[in-house]
Amino acid sequence: MKRDLVRSGMSLVFARDLVSKELTSHGIMFSGSELTSAFVGLLKTSYATALRDRAEWLSEEFGAASDEELQDFMSANVGKWGAEFDRISALQDLQL
Template sequence: MPNNTELIGFNSSFEVGLRALVILGIASSKNLDLQRLIYYDYLVIHSSDIGEIHSPQSIHPDTPHRSGGIIVRRKAMQEGLELMYSKSLINIVYDENGISYSASELTIPFLNLLESSYSKRLYDNAEWVLNYFSKFSDEELRAFIEKNINKWGGEFMYEAYVRGGIE
């Protein structure tokens, strides 16, 4: 379980888990695996990086090395999903495709309690991202990320390779 400092920090496991909850709520009955959730999480908060003329404005600022968040977000996403699961806000699905996640019966009622302008923007961006990328296969989504990651402040990617941070 994350400590209290991690719960309130920027991109903490709580914040990442909450964004995953929004994504799963919009995905409705679809199961999403960890990697797709990580990609969607990045694209939701940095939606301007998608480069489409009608993509919504990014929620978070375009900071240098922001694409490194795709690499380092895995642990926070896993912890965030565990937290949301511990509160029965999501389901974990084990099937022939591996482990994936889906909305639970409590997801939407919980999300309906969120009223901040941030949560509204988050919901709108997530809805747009899921609509845009829903027809992408896992391979197509990965290829899109790999093709564009260097444009998104990807210098960190090479530093992670040198330091051995990528498995």
């Protein structure tokens, strides 16, 4: 189900020229187009604002990192995140 939603979402942003993709020796690379910033600027919900804040933080923290540095970071931390997601799922499953 999630794969279909991601595929549909990606098709939509490609159809609207909001994202471009490039085939490289490292795989498929996705990037925003000239229209992306303008579109994101139109989103005004609290969710969109929070998402924008997280994207800005992500860019500041990792924007200059190489692919290898990102891979190393992910490899070192993904186990920790898995445990956090498990706790969140368990809390959501509680019926109070």
